[in-house]
Amino acid sequence: MDLKINLFVDGEEVPPSSGKYLERRDPGDESNVIGLVADGFEDVGGAVDAARRAFDRDAGGWVSDYRLRTRVLLKAAELLRQNLDSLARMESLFVGKTIRTSRMSDIPRAAELLEYYAGLADKVLGTSQILRTGDLVSIVKQPVGVVAAIVPWNFPLVILCRQVAPALAAGCTVVAKPSSLTPATALELAKILDKAGAPKGVFNVVTGGGETVGDKLLKNEKVDLVNFTGSTSVGKNIMQKASSHLKRVVLELGGKNPNIVFDDADLERAANAVVYGAYANNGESCAAGSRLLVHSKVRKQFVEMVVERVKRIRVGYQLDERSDMGPLVSRGQLETVLEYVGAAASEGLKILCGGERLAEGFYSRGNYMKPTVIDDTPPESRLFQEEIFGPVLTVTEFRDEDEAVELANATIYGLAAGVWSSDPGRAYRVASRVKAGAVWINTYYTLPVEMPWGGFKQSGIGRNNTVLAIEHYLESKGVYVDTQQGSMRPYYRLVLGE
Ligand code: NAD
Numbered sequence: 001m002d003l004k005i006n007l008f009v010d011g012e013e014v015p016p017s018s019g020k021y022l023e024r025r026d027p028g029d030e031s032n033v034i035g036l037v038a039d040g041f042e043d044v045g046g047a048v049d050a051a052r053r054a055f056d057r058d059a060g061g062w063v064s065d066y067r068l069r070t071r072v073l074l075k076a077a078e079l080l081r082q083n084l085d086s087l088a089r090m091e092s093l094f095v096g097k098t099i100r101t102s103r104m105s106d107i108p109r110a111a112e113l114l115e116y117y118a119g120l121a122d123k124v125l126g127t128s129q130i131l132r133t134g135d136l137v138s139i140v141k142q143p144v145g146v147v148a149a150i151v152p153w154n155f156p157l158v159i160l161c162r163q164v165a166p167a168l169a170a171g172c173t174v175v176a177k178p179s180s181l182t183p184a185t186a187l188e189l190a191k192i193l194d195k196a197g198a199p200k201g202v203f204n205v206v207t208g209g210g211e212t213v214g215d216k217l218l219k220n221e222k223v224d225l226v227n228f229t230g231s232t233s234v235g236k237n238i239m240q241k242a243s244s245h246l247k248r249v250v251l252e253l254g255g256k257n258p259n260i261v262f263d264d265a266d267l268e269r270a271a272n273a274v275v276y277g278a279y280a281n282n283g284e285s286c287a288a289g290s291r292l293l294v295h296s297k298v299r300k301q302f303v304e305m306v307v308e309r310v311k312r313i314r315v316g317y318q319l320d321e322r323s324d325m326g327p328l329v330s331r332g333q334l335e336t337v338l339e340y341v342g343a344a345a346s347e348g349l350k351i352l353c354g355g356e357r358l359a360e361g362f363y364s365r366g367n368y369m370k371p372t373v374i375d376d377t378p379p380e381s382r383l384f385q386e387e388i389f390g391p392v393l394t395v396t397e398f399r400d401e402d403e404a405v406e407l408a409n410a411t412i413y414g415l416a417a418g419v420w421s422s423d424p425g426r427a428y429r430v431a432s433r434v435k436a437g438a439v440w441i442n443t444y445y446t447l448p449v450e451m452p453w454g455g456f457k458q459s460g461i462g463r464n465n466t467v468l469a470i471e472h473y474l475e476s477k478g479v480y481v482d483t484q485q486g487s488m489r490p491y492y493r494l495v496l497g498e
Contacts, residue, residue: 003035005183005207007043008190010050011200017042022180022208027096028317028327028366034093037183040206044175044216050201051146051173052222060199063143063171066122068197073118073169075196076189077111083192084108087185091157092318094182096327096367097281099319106158109449110189113161113465116449117169120470124170136481141474143171144248145224148217150210150238151186152230153179153329154284154389160186162453162464163227163250168193168203170473175204175223177214181329183207210234221245225473228252229286231387232412232458239461250462250472252286253455254387255415258408259289259444260398260430263297265420269442271305274393277418277444279313279371282325283391284333286459287416289444291377291384292395293407299397306373306393307352313371315358327366328390334367337390341372344383350375354391379410387413401426405433414456418444437463 004021006013021036040047058064080087088102097106128138149163156178164174178186186205193203206213210230218226218241225248228238232253242249259274261267277289294302318326328334334357341355354372357363369391377384377394384394398404408417408430417436421427431439437454440446447453447465454463462472482489488496 003184005035005037005187007038007040007047007207008187008194008203008205009043009047010204011194013187013191014043016040024094024181026093026366027329028319028368029362030331030367031365035184037180038207039213040208041212041216044206044213044220047175047204047206048146048217048220048222050204051175054199054201055143055145055173059201062173062199062202066124066171069121069169069171070118072193072196072198073114073121073165076192076198077114077118079192079196080107080111080114080189083188087157087188089319090184090188091182092326094184095153095156096318096329097284098323098326099321100323101281106155110157110161113158113165113449117165117470120166120467121169121171124470124474126476134483136483138479138481140477140479142477144473144475145172146222147172147174147473148220148223148226149174149176150214150217150226150228150230151176151178153182154281154286156182157185157189159229159252160189162469163229164203166464166469167225167227167473168198170470172225172473173202175206175217177206177208177217180207180209215241218242218247219244223247225250227472235460248472250464251460252453252462252464253415253458253460254413255286255288255455255459256291256385256387256411256413257287257289257416257418257436258291258293258434259418260404260408260420260434261292261294261298261302262404262419262421262423262426263295264422265298266422266442267298267302267305270420271302271309273418273420273444274306275309275313278393279310279325279391280445282328283371284329284389286387287438287445287447288389289416289418290388290393292393293398293404294395295404296397296399299395303352303373303375303395310353310371310373310393315363315368315370317362317366325371325391327368329367331367333390334369337369337388337392340383340386340388340390340392341374344374344377344381347381347383349377349381349383352395379407385411401430405430408434412458415459416440
């Protein structure tokens with residue numbers, strides 16, 4: 001497969017002005033080039049201008065006609081569903097996530113996001129108040145303007161839709177910058193929105209590197225808001241740069257999420273969910289439940305149950321229907337994860353299973369790694385503190401509720417947490433004390449659009465999903481209507497005299 005991934009600017013797919021393309025190799029077989037990704041550095045300004053023009057001139061009625069926005073988003077969702085198989089294949093090929101994951105989760109979730117916000121486009125309501133004088137004050141909600149959507153590689157289409165569906169529903173225009181590792185479905189979304197009737201300039205895509213294309217987008221003063229999903233370190237950098245023009249920011253950043261298992265939990269169910277939560281999407285997920293915190297009374301039994309399940313995970317090529325886990329997204333990512341596992345060994349931590357690259361036969365061609373469980377990881381360990389972003393689960397024991405909460409909160413992150421207990425009072429208490437933007441009780445990693453998503457602490461600012469998200473893309477404007485008779489007002493006299 002040799003696929004040119006171009007840019008999408010002002011309603012058209014275009015090659016990069018530089019003529020340059022970056023090679024993308026198959027993460028499951030690095031000997032294959034699967035895509036040539038446009039280096040859009042020279043085209044950032046043009047894409048932002050197109051989005052700016054479309055917004056300022058209300059292109060095709062995009063800003064003023066909310067019914068148009070509803071129709072376009074619904075039609076785009078329908079087209080995503082019609083192309084489910086080819087989009088799922090494309091997503092898996094580039095990311096390394098299994099084809100079953102893309103087909104069952106990523107593409108349908110992307111369509112759901114478009115449908116959900118299509119239903120909100122005509123419900124952006126302001127408020128009005130009649131003052132005691134009879135004058136009217138209204139709070140009018142209006143779209144913010146041009147949105148830059150900078151997206152990571154682990155859920156390229158879902159995250160892109162999570163960022164842009166509420167922005168488009170609100171009447172904004174968008175310039176999207178997908179990760180250069182996984183840009184293919186962003187271009188497909190652009191073509192789909194165009195087919196669905198989005199006016200020219202409403203949705204643009206520029207591909208290329210973060211420090212080049214992403215940086216240029218951030219520095220463009222015609223961008224009003226940046227919605228960034230990615231690592232905490234880049235998120236801090238984005239916030240600093242956005243401050244130069246006081247761009248609004250929404251940041252969805254890293255996570256180091258605890259799954260807290262009490263001794264009264266349904267252990268069978270918890271073991272299934274802990275394994276799912278840690279290794280879904282190859283463990284390359286901000287929501288990964290990568291820290292297992294388990295009560296001392298059930299620790300031995302529970303860890304055995306987990307390890308037994310982890311050993312059954314079939315690692316294989318991402319497009320193979322039998323694979324439960326695919327290759328990591330790049331050689332660099334594989335090396336990062338292996339470096340953490342190496343640090344575990346040098347810290348004297350015990351590796352209960354996995355802990356190495358899969359390198360025999362076909363595996364040697366890709367970035368395959370054995371799913372790994374590391375025992376007895378103390379809170380001081382790097383493996384407890386830092387986001388590894390790969391198939392690595394650490395185990396830490398606690399003795400009571402207070403200690404569980406303390407351990408859960410002992411990192412800089414606060415994205416998500418799972419609580420497992422048959423005592424509703426305990427589950428609610430812990431859910432309330434854990435500093436995380438999302439808490440799952442007796443389940444893990446169920447993330448429909450109805451569940452708000454965003455971080456406490458250094459996991460982010462703002463919320464994606466739900467009705468909360470659309471607020472980020474709206475400005476509130478006050479409109480005052482003076483209903484009094486006559487040409488003079490008492491306060492005019494302060495200047496005009498008695
Ligand atoms: P990353 O931060 O390296 O990159 C994210 C995006 O930002 C990419 O498009 C990249 O090209 C761009 N970028 C990088 N440096 C930039 C710069 N200096 N200026 C402008 N843009 C820049 O993240 P990644 O490796 O693609 O993804 C993994 C990270 O994303 C993890 O930390 C993960 O937790 C986080 N993530 C968070 C969520 C969430 O919902 N909270 C979801 C998915 C991923």
